[in-house]
């Protein structure tokens with residue numbers, strides 16, 4: 001038995017994704033190019049996967065090119081900038097990098113303590 005590349009659960013013989021993650025991938029494809037994160041979550045929650053599994057599915061970087069959540073964030077950032085007439089080339093990899101940097105180096109407003117020179 002091989003493991004699912006998204007949730008690491010049993011996927012079945014010679015399969016890369018388990019039935020539920022496959023179902024979720026199909027849901028994402030069926031939504032097309034224009035959907036909000038809320039719509040995506042609603043659609044995924046209507047699947048047979050548990051909430052925990054949905055979160056894991058969205059956060060797993062199965063192909064080393066950013067997780068599904070990173071891909072969606074990048075796409076939405078580009079759409080928003082485009083709407084405002086700005087050019088961006090946000091990619092899932094950049095979202096992933098920013099997310100990982102933020103984890104290591106929280107932005108000043110996230111730092112604990114009363115005295116914060118960055119806070120006005």
Ligand SMILES: [Zn+2]
Pocket residue numbers: 004005006007008009017018019020021022
């Ligand atoms: Zn899976």
